[in-house]
Amino acid sequence: MYFCARIKKSHKKNNTMASNRTFTMIKPDAVKNGHIGAILNQITAAGFKIVAMKYTKLSAGKAGEFYAVHSERPFYGELVGFMSSGPIVAAILEKDNAVEDFRTLIGATNPAEAAEGTIRANYATNIGENAVHGSDSNENAAIEGSFHFAGVEVFA
Ligand code: CMP
Numbered sequence: 666m667y668f669c670a671r672i673k674k675s676h677k678k679n680n681t682m683a684s685n686r687t688f689t690m691i692k693p694d695a696v697k698n699g700h701i702g703a704i705l706n707q708i709t710a711a712g713f714k715i716v717a718m719k720y721t722k723l724s725a726g727k728a729g730e731f732y733a734v735h736s737e738r739p740f741y742g743e744l745v746g747f748m749s750s751g752p753i754v755a756a757i758l759e760k761d762n763a764v765e766d767f768r769t770l771i772g773a774t775n776p777a778e779a780a781e782g783t784i785r786a787n788y789a790t791n792i793g794e795n796a797v798h799g800s801d802s803n804e805n806a807a808i809e810g811s812f813h814f815a816g817v818e819v820f821a
Contacts, residue, residue, distance in 0.1 A: 684803035687763040688810040693751035694794035701754055704797065707784055708758065711770050717757040717810070717819040725749040731812060743793055755813040764806055767799045
């Protein structure tokens with residue numbers, strides 16, 4: 666998985682090609698606050714098709730692997746603790762220009778800066794507990810989707 670972390674870093678500025686899939690998680694704060702249904706409604710109403718989905722809980726180890734690219738950041742421990750604190754919904758979404766359109770739909774990382782009507786503006790708690798994750802590149806969307814789903818769990 667360290668290999669994946671390095672790939673995630675190196676492809677961050679290389680998202681020039683449109684893709685039709687992205688990866689998301691509804692995070693423990695939004696699950697705990699009862700927002701799964703509303704968030705999934707907003708996602709599908711925006712034209713995304715769910716091609717894989719599971720209700721699951723990350724161990725601290727798996728959360729640490731998923732966010733290994735942030736391991737040097739001061740908030741890494743907090744992030745891993747939060748992401749393994751309760752159940753999440755993980756999903757792969759399909760739509761033209763999926764990565765970019767989904768990041769527009771969810772809004773800025775910090776909900777205080779997220780545009781009105783975005784998922785984070787509607788449901789996030791704070792920058793650390795920000796309701797949803799969205800892949801930041803086509804390459805990371807593929808890596809993150811494969812982290813959570815086997816090929817047989819994806820239905821096009
Ligand atoms: P996400 O898009 O899932 O990817 C990395 C996460 O790190 C991000 O959402 C935030 O939840 C978290 N994060 C980013 N910046 C900070 C910060 N300054 N303090 C705490 N958490 C942060």
